[in-house]
Amino acid sequence: MGFGLxxxxxxxxxxxxxPSDEAITDASDIIDxxxxxxxxxxxxxDKALWFNPDHTAFVMYGIRGRTWVALGDPVGPPVPAQALIxxxxxxxxxxxGVPVFYQVKPQQLFLYAELGMSFAKLGEEARVPLEGFSLxxxxxxxxxxxxxxxxxxxxxFRIVDAAEVPAIMPQLKAVSDDWLASKxxxxxxxxxxFFDADxxxxxxxxxxxxxxxxxxxxxxxxxPSGEELSVDLMRFASFAxxxxxxxxxxxxxxxxxAQGYQWFNLGMAPLSGLEVSPVSxxxxxxxxxxxxxxEAFYNFxxxxxxxxxxxxxxxxxxxxxxxxSSLLLILADIAALSAGGYWRLI
Numbered sequence: 503m504g505f506g507l508x509x510x511x512x513x514x515x516x517x518x519x520x521p522s523d524e525a526i527t528d529a530s531d532i533i534d535x536x537x538x539x540x541x542x543x544x545x546x547x548d549k550a551l552w553f554n555p556d557h558t559a560f561v562m563y564g565i566r567g568r569t570w571v572a573l574g575d576p577v578g579p580p581v582p583a584q585a586l587i588x589x590x591x592x593x594x595x596x597x598x599g600v601p602v603f604y605q606v607k608p609q610q611l612f613l614y615a616e617l618g619m620s621f622a623k624l625g626e627e628a629r630v631p632l633e634g635f636s637l638x639x640x641x642x643x644x645x646x647x648x649x650x651x652x653x654x655x656x657x658x659f660r661i662v663d664a665a666e667v668p669a670i671m672p673q674l675k676a677v678s679d680d681w682l683a684s685k686x687x688x689x690x691x692x693x694x695x696f697f698d699a700d701x702x703x704x705x706x707x708x709x710x711x712x713x714x715x716x717x718x719x720x721x722x723x724x725x726p727s728g729e730e731l732s733v734d735l736m737r738f739a740s741f742a743x744x745x746x747x748x749x750x751x752x753x754x755x756x757x758x759x760a761q762g763y764q765w766f767n768l769g770m771a772p773l774s775g776l777e778v779s780p781v782s783x784x785x786x787x788x789x790x791x792x793x794x795x796x797e798a799f800y801n802f803x804x805x806x807x808x809x810x811x812x813x814x815x816x817x818x819x820x821x822x823x824x825x826x827s828s829l830l831l832i833l834a835d836i837a838a839l840s841a842g843g844y845w846r847l848i
Contacts, residue, residue, distance in 0.1 A: 518550035539723035569835035620825035628814035648748035681737040695734035732767035
């Protein structure tokens with residue numbers, strides 16, 4: 503049966519109901535006790551939320567075709583989170599869905615294995631240690647030079663508090679539109695942020711500006727426990743200096759360090775670190791080929807190279823899924839979920 507026909511004939515899953523204000527409030531209370539920044543993507547409000555009965559843990563998920571995709575491990579304390587995995591799997595199964603947990607940590611894999619789920623490596627997450635971070639010496643010479651170039655061009659770095667972000671929203675929108683046009687790109691979603699005024703106003707935004715004109719910005723994801731700092735949208739106008747991206751990261755590392763954060767999370771390098779050997783599974787072999795030769799679709803190797811220059815600590819991230827299901831079809835559904843549909847993906 504052809505791929506297109508198979509999709510037409512398979513059962514249709516329900517549409518994931520987007521969260522209410524009450525659900526967001528409950529999720530916020532849980533997030534406030536977390537260290538990671540990934541749960542903060544709940545504020546995009548483009549994912550459904552599935553809570554345990556006591557509302558002490560939740561998963562954020564989306565549905566594409568029959569694939570039910572939970573983003574990351576469950577958010578919350580270990581015991582309710584463990585029970586929530588089984589609950590989510592059973593809930594998806596009630597609708598004939600294929601339950602999947604996307605970008606899970608290696609320390610949690612045993613929880614999925616206990617339910618008989620299989621897992622495969624997706625790539626690696628990069629985190630820069632901020633304790634003792636310094637731009638001095640040869641290690642971060644390029645970042646030091648980037649900051650100096652920005653200073654020579656009278657480009658200033660500033661953190662805009664969340665309450666003040668609405669006032670600069672028109673400038674942020676102009677930079678974002680310019681960035682999208684120059685990249686011939688469209689907004690993504692699910693595991694990636696998109697330009698949304700309410701979302702951007704929830705946390706501080708870092709900006710580079712020249713004589714009051716914003717050239718670049720990044721919205722900050724501040725881990726509630728004060729341990730991890732990250733960014734989601736990072737966008738530059740076409741007229742921004744070439745050193746803007748490196749300079750903005752350098753400033754953010756120093757700012758995060760001054761605020762007491764221990765890590766700066768650079769996010770995923772998809773398909774990075776997949777080991778190939780004569781006994782490797784088919785996915786590892788195929789993933790490695792895409793990583794090396796998939797530039798027409800996504801610059802996988804370039805993303806890894808860019809993040810590597812910040813000398814991060816790499817940690818594997820996995821996908822947990824029912825072993826009898828097709829991993830390639832699951833990944834196609836996830837890609838379409840992030841892109842906003844199969845046609846936008848193509």
